[in-house]
Amino acid sequence: MLWKVIRGEQMKLRRSPVWLAFFILPVLPAFMGTFNYLQNIEILKDGWYSLWTQHTLFTCYFFLPATIAVYCSYLFRLEHTNHNWNCVMTLPVSALHLYLAKLIMASAMVIMTQLWVGVLFIISGKMSGLSGPVPPELTEWLVYGAIGGIVICGIQLCISLVVRSFAVPVGIAMAGGILGIGALSKGVGAFYPYTLLSLGMRANSPGGSMACSQVQFMAGSLFYLIISALVAILWLSNTDVTTE
């Protein structure tokens, strides 16, 4: 059944240009970050690692959470409009499958974005004339970043399910991302969902280890994914739908 619901989600998104946002967004820091890196090459001396910071710092804190929020809002907008909840809730599909299908769709987009970020990083580094091999940690940064992004997807899907507005969840993600800087500076990044992305991608310390242990990171990610799935299922099972 889950596969059929995913197919349904794919059909709803067909011909929708939503993927464009995730395609364009990483291009901007790749272009402007590389330009800034080349302008300040005498201060930024860590080569590939300095370039990585330029590419990912602002993206992880502010803009990728907001873009994920836009995507999640869009995924639920189709249900919130045109009385579609009435139709969805009469289908023989469990609440878990409904939520998981959307989470899988959003996660797939995050994973593809991470791959695109990696490709752009390598191209930018080569074009900047960086000597030395591509950092071997790149795969790890991207994988952990994807996990952090999927956690944000889980939380944002939950918010977009409860809040019927398109705009409000995006504002919440923006506020969440900014407050995450405070959480990171207090050393509680692993316990705050919006910082897992920047922690995983090592946005501000690419050369060193993660600011928390890998166990803490995975436990925090798992906790928020389970909590958001539970809230979504309980909401779908116990709350009467409101249609517009």
Added chain:
Amino acid sequence: MKGIRLEFYKLRRRKIWVIILVLLVVQCLWGMWAFRNMDAKKLSQGYMQCLYHFSVLNTIMMPMIAAITASKVCDLEHKGQTFKFLLTVMPAGALFDAKFICASMYMVAVGVAQTAFIMVLGKVAGFTETFPPGYLLYYLIITITVTVVILAIQQAFSLLFTNQMVSFVIGITGSFAGLFSLFLPRNIQRGILWSYYGVLMPVRMNWDSQTRIADLQYIPVDWSSFWLLMGLFAMIYFTGRRCFARKER
């Protein structure tokens, strides 16, 4: 006037101010966090520090606040499919104007609240710098002006596209470009609408790479950039209004 009243009437139970207030509180929290441990030198440049940091913060957050407000004001018509009905009782241009003025009121309120917060912060933190009413007024005017210009572009896209994702992607991308451009040469900054919080900010940072000391100083108003922004506003507003009026529904 009736159109503006009608817009506020439509929004009366949509609690549009809640998310704006939340984002404003986040901005203020950031301000309080950034200015928590100020030494004597920072206190002597307290208002300059505030104007500088809040201008950077505005580059990140105000485009999103404008995007959210524009989307909330316009999306209700898309959801209710009320454009056909509304346009039988008022011209499309008047509807565009009414929505813009209504949304701008929220932007003015945000700008005033932010400036008031800086004044309160100055008193509470005990800034030793002489209170600069002229620069604060200038800061208020440019914050509102830049946000309202961004609001115009957001509203145009929110009205033209049923899919609100389009306007949000433009808002996020613009905000991102604005933030990055703060590190780029001034001529590039002037070409990016979202970077005008930085272009028109009344304070400049002098960074001495030898001593690694940053110093702030007030700078004269950049009137050429201000008038360029006004030109951009006229172009965006009237193009958006015209496209909306000519759109088939």
